[in-house]
Amino acid sequence: MALNHKIESRMKKIMAAGLAGGLIVGVAATGIFTTVTGNTKEKEYQDKITSLEKELKNAQKEEEETGTDLEVMAQTSAQQLSEQGDAWQMVLVNESHPLDASYVPELAELEPDRQVDVRILEDAQQMLADARNAGLNPYVCSAYRNYDYQRSVFNDTMVDWITQGYTPLDAYDETKKSVAVPGTSEHATGLALDITSADYAQLDDAQADTAEAKWFAENCWKYGFILRYPPEKSDVTGIIYEPWHYRYVGKEAAKEITESGLTLEEYLEQSGVK
Ligand SMILES: [Zn+2]
Known part of the structure; x- marks a missing residue:
């Protein structure tokens, strides 16, 4: 627990550093300055940028001082995903288990403009x-997403919060509730x-009431999800x-996880993998 907390606060610093760095460029580049009329607003933005720069410098300094455990973890996960055997099916990626930004799976097209790791293609297609065949109308709204895309979605959402008056760290916390870091x-x-x-394409709780969501929740484990x-x-x-996000873990684990009602985190902890 203490370790998790340490990792989380460290992650936060790294992300705040990176994103604040991106934001300074972003704020200038998107022309917020030119659209703002009046000196008060302009001064407000300049103050904001000065404080962002200060936070960035502090975060970078701390980042250099605290070592590289998260980077090692991220590289290990990328390594496991690339290996032969079945270990790739159980790789955990979450806020305290990042994945190296350079990792790109061997991709195959599942649906037009939707790619997945080629190793899960057949099961996903069958599902x-x-x-x-059961008369349903499923839509794959997202599959593989690369790091840069994820970063731009996160950055845009964070800018929204900052322009609403949030500090960078508060904006970060708010953003990560709906967008993965x-x-x-x-x-x-x-x-x-x-x-x-x-x-019904909305990503909200009501999605769970659709016939499609019900079918996938009940049947996905048969296909390894x-x-x-x-x-x-x-x-x-x-x-x-x-109620729309499915993860491939292989058929055996999918059956066990679904029957037990555990999350992937809990399942891995119980089986002593993590
Ligand atoms: Zn998702």
Whole structure:
């Protein structure tokens, strides 16, 4: 627990440093200055940038002082995902278990413009085909997402919060409730799918009431997938209930995890892997 907390606060510093760095460029580049009229506003933005720069410098200094354990962890995960054998199926990626930004799986197209790790293609195709044969209308709204894309989504959301008056660290906390911190998104593994009903594309709790969500929640384990962020487990996963997000873990583990009602975090801890 103490270690987790240490990792989290360190992660926060790294991200705040990186994002604040990006933000300074971002704020200048998006022309907020030119659209702001009046000196008061302009001074406000300049003050904000000065304070961001100060935070960035402090965070970078601390980052240099605290070593490289998270980077090692991120590289180990990338290594495990690349290896032969079945260990790749169980690689944990979450806020305290980042994945190296340079990792790119061998990709295959599942649906138009939707790619997955080639090793899960057949099972994912079968799952979608069986859902469609059951008369359902599933839509894969997201599959593999690379680090840069995740970073830009996160950065944009964080800018929104900052322009609403949040400090960078508060904006960071607010943003990560709905967007995975870059380097901690399971979508970068190529093993995660967001599936909604084609008739109801909203990513909210009501998605769980669609016939598609019900079918996938009940049947996904047969194809090696688990509902990764179940309700009532946000404190374990760090992610809100997502009745659309499925993660491939292999058929055996998917069956055990689904039957036990555990999250991937809890399952790995129980089996002594993590
Ligand atoms: Zn997702």
